[in-house]
Amino acid sequence: MHEQIGEHLTWTLPIVGVVHSDTIVTTWVVMAVTLVFFAIVGKSYRSAYQTRRQAVVEGVVNYIADLSAGTLGRKGEPFVPFFIALFVFIFAMNQFGMLPFKALGLPFGGSPTADINTVVPLALIIFVMCWAVGFKHNGIRQFAHLAKPSPFLLLINIIEEVARPVTLAARLFFNIFVGELLFIVVASIVQAKVAIGFFNLSLAVTFVPFLIQFFNLFVGTVQAFVFTLLAIVYLSLAIGEDH
């Protein structure tokens, strides 16, 4: 059994040390693909009639825009494009693992979100942004809610505040990671050549990756949406502290 969990290609850079090169290159590829796609859609936007591609993109963008504008209110208007970009970026990264670039021997492939080094910075971006925006709107008073119901709950509130980025990162990471792990489990069952009497389990299990791929398609979409929605909710809590 050769498959290893969390095996990555690495670069050794002068200052930062060893980094996961496949994750970084895949993220660049995803960024390039989404930028080119939206540049094309945006360029063709002024045409007189609505194309099918434009209708799909408009649906997604309007949905996230309505959601964030409705939740954040007037103060959160400048952040709406950020959340649209966040959803599209995470969605593209989740679904990129479906394409078999790594199996073809290319130096990239797999979902970048199945690497914890992608997900933790995303969660940290959200939380630094929340604290910065809260500080801008409410000043030092934004930390007053830590002792809100009663000062005895200070410790529990601090734990809750720290647990938010951790769970936000872990939720996305483990969902995508387990999706890739299931393939390894199925592969090891196939490789073990299990047969129970006349029933060849290893042969029967070979069609399961097809179903896992559907599961991953669903999970990747839902988790991108959940990440974006929770980011919106946390930002709205930071903005509207005193209502």
Place this chain on the structure above:
Amino acid sequence: MSSEALVAGLTLLSFGIIIAAVAFGSAIGDGIVASKAVEAIARQPEARPNILTFMFMGIGVLEAFPIIGLGLAFYLLLVVVKVPDMIAHLTVVAK
């Protein structure tokens, strides 16, 4: 029984307990969410798209914890204790 076999067996047992607990909890949670969604749709059929959105969001948030448990269980099984290598080694020794 060698100590290696004991470690492999206990790890497999704990893996099974983690998977069972995680499946139990998440199945009950998802069932509650889905049944409440059906109730709400039956009461207000015109609010169906909104309710479905929030149902999937709730399931997405809920489903994260069993998946985290599953990931950690696999981490325990395949990385920390390396049970498949251990079992292969044990069968070689037994032969």
